[in-house]
Amino acid sequence: MNGDASPIVRLMRALLIPVLALIMALLLGAVIMLVFGDDPVKAYRGLLYGAFGSGRGWATTVRKMAPFILTGLSVATAFKAGLFNIGAAGQFLMGTIFSVFVGINFQGLPVFIHLPLALLAGLLGGMLWGAIPGLLKVTTGAHEVITTIMLNYVASLFAGWTVYAGGSQGQTPGPLWDPTAGPISETPDVLPSAQLPWIFGPPYRVHWGIVLVLAVVVLIWWLLYRTTIGFEIRTVGQNLKASKYAGIRVNWTIVLTMILAGGLAGLAGGIETLGVNHKFAPEFSGSVGFDGITIALLGQTHPFGVVLAALLFGALDAGGAKMQFDSGVAADIIQVIQALILAFVAAPAIVRSIFRLKRTPEQVKPTVSTSWSGPG
Amino acid sequence: MSRKRVWKTSSIVSMVLAVGLVVMAILVNTTSLSQQTWLRVLFGVSALNFALRATVPLVLGALSGILCERSGIINIGIEGMMLAGAFAGFVVKVATNSWPLGMSLMAGVLAAVLIGGVMGLLHATLSIRYRMDQIISGTIIIILAAGFTAYLFDRDAVAEGKFVAMPIPGLSKIPVLGEVLFNNPPLTYLALILVVVLHVALFHTRWGLRTRACGEHPRAADTVGINVNRYRYMNTTLGGMMAGLAGGFLVLEAVGQFQEGMTAGRGFISLAAMIFGNWMPFGALGASALFGYTQALQNELLLAGVVNVPRHFISMLPYVVTIVAVSGFVGRVRPPAAEGKVYETESSA
Numbered sequence: 001m002n003g004d005a006s007p008i009v010r011l012m013r014a015l016l017i018p019v020l021a022l023i024m025a026l027l028l029g030a031v032i033m034l035v036f037g038d039d040p041v042k043a044y045r046g047l048l049y050g051a052f053g054s055g056r057g058w059a060t061t062v063r064k065m066a067p068f069i070l071t072g073l074s075v076a077t078a079f080k081a082g083l084f085n086i087g088a089a090g091q092f093l094m095g096t097i098f099s100v101f102v103g104i105n106f107q108g109l110p111v112f113i114h115l116p117l118a119l120l121a122g123l124l125g126g127m128l129w130g131a132i133p134g135l136l137k138v139t140t141g142a143h144e145v146i147t148t149i150m151l152n153y154v155a156s157l158f159a160g161w162t163v164y165a166g167g168s169q170g171q172t173p174g175p176l177w178d179p180t181a182g183p184i185s186e187t188p189d190v191l192p193s194a195q196l197p198w199i200f201g202p203p204y205r206v207h208w209g210i211v212l213v214l215a216v217v218v219l220i221w222w223l224l225y226r227t228t229i230g231f232e233i234r235t236v237g238q239n240l241k242a243s244k245y246a247g248i249r250v251n252w253t254i255v256l257t258m259i260l261a262g263g264l265a266g267l268a269g270g271i272e273t274l275g276v277n278h279k280f281a282p283e284f285s286g287s288v289g290f291d292g293i294t295i296a297l298l299g300q301t302h303p304f305g306v307v308l309a310a311l312l313f314g315a316l317d318a319g320g321a322k323m324q325f326d327s328g329v330a331a332d333i334i335q336v337i338q339a340l341i342l343a344f345v346a347a348p349a350i351v352r353s354i355f356r357l358k359r360t361p362e363q364v365k366p367t368v369s370t371s372w373s374g375p376g
Numbered sequence: 377m378s379r380k381r382v383w384k385t386s387s388i389v390s391m392v393l394a395v396g397l398v399v400m401a402i403l404v405n406t407t408s409l410s411q412q413t414w415l416r417v418l419f420g421v422s423a424l425n426f427a428l429r430a431t432v433p434l435v436l437g438a439l440s441g442i443l444c445e446r447s448g449i450i451n452i453g454i455e456g457m458m459l460a461g462a463f464a465g466f467v468v469k470v471a472t473n474s475w476p477l478g479m480s481l482m483a484g485v486l487a488a489v490l491i492g493g494v495m496g497l498l499h500a501t502l503s504i505r506y507r508m509d510q511i512i513s514g515t516i517i518i519i520l521a522a523g524f525t526a527y528l529f530d531r532d533a534v535a536e537g538k539f540v541a542m543p544i545p546g547l548s549k550i551p552v553l554g555e556v557l558f559n560n561p562p563l564t565y566l567a568l569i570l571v572v573v574l575h576v577a578l579f580h581t582r583w584g585l586r587t588r589a590c591g592e593h594p595r596a597a598d599t600v601g602i603n604v605n606r607y608r609y610m611n612t613t614l615g616g617m618m619a620g621l622a623g624g625f626l627v628l629e630a631v632g633q634f635q636e637g638m639t640a641g642r643g644f645i646s647l648a649a650m651i652f653g654n655w656m657p658f659g660a661l662g663a664s665a666l667f668g669y670t671q672a673l674q675n676e677l678l679l680a681g682v683v684n685v686p687r688h689f690i691s692m693l694p695y696v697v698t699i700v701a702v703s704g705f706v707g708r709v710r711p712p713a714a715e716g717k718v719y720e721t722e723s724s725a
Contacts, residue, residue: 036528084511140703145452145511146651147702149644150695157695161688172686290519297512335523343516347506 014305018298020351021344022312029337033329042327047334050322051315059204060318061311063276066213067092068310068317070268072295073220074126074261078144079301080224081257082237087133087148088265088292090155091126095266096273097159098125100176100280103190103273114193119212119270126266127259129155134258138251144258160282163187176280186281196275207275214307216267221303233257265292294342313338390662398553405552417676424556426675429630431661431668432567433458433639436622437646438653438660439574443615444496445655446578447608448591448714449503450510453517454619455643457495461623463525464491466634469535469627477537484535485563485624492620493613495521500612504605507718518643526636538632539563563625568661570618575657587611591712594719604719619643641695648698655711663701670694 005013030040051061071088078085085091099122106114133147165185166173173179178188196207224230235243236253244250273280295313299305316338320331344351351357397419403409404419417423437454444451451457465488472480495517502513539561547558578584587607589597594604622642627634645667652666653659674693677683683690 086515136699136703142699142703143651146644146648147699149641150648150699153641153695154692157688157692161686164686164688174686290515290522293512293515294519330527332523332526335519336527337523339516339520339523342512342519343502343508346512346516347502347508349506 014300014302016357017348017351018300018305018309018345020355021298021341024344024351024354025337025340028340029333032336033333038329038333039327040329043323043329043333046323046326046329047316047319049326050319052319053322056203057318057322059200059206061314062210063206063314064317065307065310065314066210066275067268067272068291068295068313069213069217069307070264070271071292072299072306072310072313073217073303074130074264074268075292075296076299076301076303076306077220077224077233077264078257078261079296080237081233081254082240083134083137083254083257083261084145085130085133085148085258085261085265086145086290086293087129087151087262088268089290090148090152091129091262091265092269092272093152093155093159094125094129095122095269096125096280097162097176097269098122098266099194099270099273100187100190103194104176104188104279106194107191109193111193114191115196115274118190118194118274119267122270122273123263123267126269127263129266130258130260130262131255134255134262137258138254156282159280160185163280163282178279184281187279189278190274194274195278196271205276209271209275213271216264217303217307220264224303229253229256291338294338297342298345300345394662401556402552413680413682417673417680417682420676421552421555423672423676427665427669427672428556428560428564429668430671431664432564433622433625433630433642434646434649434664434667435571435661436567436618436625437643438649438664439570439657440615440618440622441647441650442574442578442655442657442660443618444499444612445650445712445715446591447587447611448594448604448712448717448719449500449608449612449615450716451496451499451514451612451615452511452644452647453495453499453514453521454615454622454646455639455641456514456518456521457492457499457616457619458623458626458639458643459518459525459637460495460521461488461492461620462627462638463521463529463623463634464488464620465624465627466533466535467528470533473534473536481537481539481628484628485621488620488624488627489617490620492623493617495620496613496616497609499616500609503612504608504718510716522637525634529634529636535627535633538627539629561629563621563629566621567625571657571661578657588712590719591714594714594717598719598721604721608719622646645694645698648702651711652701666701667694667698670697 026044030044033040033043049057051057071092074088074091075085099118102114102118102121106117109117129151132151133142133144136142136147137144162174162176163185164171164174165177165181165183174185176187178186180188196209196212198205198207199211200206224233232243232248232253233256235246235248236250236257240250243253291313295306295309298312299307299309316334320334323329324331400415400419401421401424404412404415405421409415437458440454440457441451465484468487469480469484472483475483499513499517502508502516503510541559541561542565544558548554550558578587586597586602589602590604590607598604623639626638626642631638646664649660649663649667652663653661671694674690677690678687
């Protein structure tokens with residue numbers, strides 16, 4: 001339709017709604033803070049300074065980007081096939097556990113074998129956890145929204161068990177628990193041969209994982225837009241019936257997409273563990289799951305858009321602690337702002353009516369399967 | 377298999393199961409069978425009481441889902457509406473601690489229901505007026521509720537007192553059954569009554585017929601002069617209120633305090649209960665009871681320590697049962713035909 005528009009014009013168009021959505025969410029966030037007696041100016045200054053005000057701020061922002069990119073990419077890839085993957089949190093955890101398992105075992109392997117093996121294990125853990133809802137959907141019609149959420153809880157309990165320190169009444173400790181940690185439930189550190197090397201060491205702590213992640217982004221972009229599989233994934237997402245008539249193996253594509261999505265989230269878990277934490281303890285998991293959804297939508301489900309959205313989320317995360325410290329505003333307000341961003345991005349009609357924009361023909365709406373019935 | 381036949385078979389199966397449960401419960405709790413740990417775990421009064429307590433928020437959540445989806449709006453935001461309701465109930469309870477307990481609790485319930493309604497209205501507005509994908513809109517409700525409640529939660533606040541059991545005279549004296557069914561706090565009774573009310577309303581009133589028409593064939597409903605979107609707004613708001621009540625139950629009747637993320641997936645499990653119950657109020661009650669019973673079983677197994685399995689695996693039980701139930705039944709139940717789709721009148725399209 002807009003074939004003659006130059007790439008720059010197209011890029012500007014694609015960025016317009018997300019940027020306006022961000023501005024509106026920040027403004028509304030400020031209003032909310034005012035209503036509840038917080039100082040938004042101080043809060044946002046702290047946020048900005050914490051994220052970009054110093055070398056360490058930048059380093060934290062970039063470090064936090066890595067898992068956000070991959071979980072966002074996981075959700076975005078599933079969206080492409082019309083699947084709603086709320087299970088990134090569980091897939092992330094399974095990836096973490098698998099990576100840690102390889103990372104703390106196999107003493108004596110050289111780095112160039114041990115590290116890739118540990119990363120692959122993370123990928124595999126996530127793939128496994130993504131395959132289950134995919135298979136359930138095509139064989140029984142169970143909707144992935146419910147199965148992935150339930151699997152999140154199962155994964156969280158499973159992960160908790162693997163590092164369980166055992167109870168005071170002599171319950172058996174989990175298989176990955178570090179006996180030297182005493183009553184604390186955590187794994188030992190992964191061996192140095194399985195750790196991602198630093199680009200900038202402490203105190204900056206930026207590791208090579210971020211470069212790896214960017215390579216994965218390009219790979220996924222290539223897969224989605226330059227290969228037959230990617231074409232099939234996108235066709236299934238846009239029109240299930242038509243893709244069936246066109247001879248696409250719909251069920252296989254759905255399972256494959258869920259495996260891919262799960263693998264991406266699992267790799268996120270692996271990279272985060274091998275790069276930053278170097279071990280697993282249940283309190284590390286955080287809220288990566290729902291963040292992935294917002295990032296995917298804010299990035300308009302495009303791999304490169306996801307990177308930009310993840311930059312924003314990395315900054316929000318990195319600046320949140322500083323904001324709370326400087327201004328006393330609870331960092332939880334950031335989650336409210338994120339929900340607002342999501343609302344404005346997912347309903348461009350609101351943004352357009354406020355800024356009196358004309359409808360641009362290129363807005364691609366993410367399509368989500370919106371009924372509980374099976375894949376048809 | 378037709379919808380009706382599936383419904384009949386599953387009704388009969390659940391009737392048989394329910395009768396079996398009652399017989400076993402009476403036997404175990406009145407005879408020497410109570411010496412058997414396993415039987416006590418499965419059928420003891422404490423297990424059944426726990427099951428009913430766990431069922432209430434699930435069935436209210438499922439009724440919320442039925443209200444919305446029967447009119448054509450998918451509501452995966454039940455979890456968030458519940459959480460918001462729980463929080464509002466808590467805040468108002470804390471603010472009115474000095475009032476007489478009953479008044480204060482009622483105020484809490486009212487607040488929970490109201491805020492649930494507001495969340496429902498927001499969901500309806502986003503998905504009808506702004507044509508947002510309903511699943512994404514529901515997700516926004518969930519994140520918004522989680523963020524707001526964490527941001528505003530004052531960890532030092534304490535709610536004083538909660539609803540206590542109100543035995544129903546006469547009935548509560550029935551052995552076993554009376555203890556389990558007729559000796560409960562008020563919101564439990566209310567939830568059970570609401571199941572009946574919604575069933576009658578959906579299938580025996582004009583409102584119900586019109587609601588179902590909006591969910592099945594909005595174009596036809598529109599043709600005969602029903603304002604489809606008005607029904608959807610109304611039902612989604614009512615559904616939000618129902619989910620808010622579930623949250624109110626958690627804070628004001630079950631736990632007595634608010635905890636961050638205290639809904640712990642109940643909103644999602646109630647969605648599964650709605651599906652499993654074939655979008656019928658009594659079906660939802662049966663499914664919720666099944667899920668509630670699994671939660672009770674999990675609890676009793678942990679307490680009794682009869683199985684040598686790590687507690688983490690026992691705790692997986694409710695979630696795994698939910699997956700199995702949804703997987704086994706989705707293909708055989710049928711959601712309202714028009715749900716999830718924006719309805720545009722001829723003139724606006």
